[in-house]
Amino acid sequence: MRTHHPDNERIKREYFSFLKDAKRQSEATVDAVAQALARFEADTKHRDFRTFNRAQAKAFKQHLTEQDSKVTGAKLSKSTLLATLAHLKRFFQWLAMQPGYRSKVDYTDAEYFSLSDKDARVATARRPPRAPTLEQVKRVIQSMPTASDIDRRNRALMAFALLTGARDSAIATMQLGLV
Secondary structure, three states, rough: OOOOOOOHHHHHHHHHHHHHHHHOOOOOHHHHHHHHHHHHHHHHHOOOHHHHOOOHHHHHHHHHHOOOOOOOOOOOOOHHHHHHHHHHHHEEEHOOOOOOOOOOOOHHHHHHHHOOHHHHHHHHOOOOOOOOOOHHHHHHHHHHHOHHHHHHHHHHHHHHHHHOOOOOOHHHHHHHOOO
């Protein structure tokens, strides 16, 4: 079984160079693009990118929605789907403008890597940060030991943070004379 296609490797290398040098993308972003392309190539059994068509994009999107996360074991999150498909979409749009691929890859076929509007909203939704309730913090302060001076200091610091609402880094840099 084929593990790579030489022409694909050459064009991917050019794209990674384009991302780093022209688009000023970080190494982490380039790695994420490489991972997305590796997933796509594995799904298409390393076919030449010149044979790309909308049916491959549809099949890959369907395959990706059915995949399980290696970390959680649940289905891949919507944000993972969105990021992976966005990387692939940008790659194939770029590829459609490259010499040797212009007549083979249709620019509009890359649009099939898009999620539905509803799924895209779910993936980009802002969720409020989880914070402990006032009762939970009080319970923690009351359960802290008070046997030594250090224990009492730690308890006082927790109470001070609760009363002032200051960030931990602000408390750590505060001068004692100001307290």
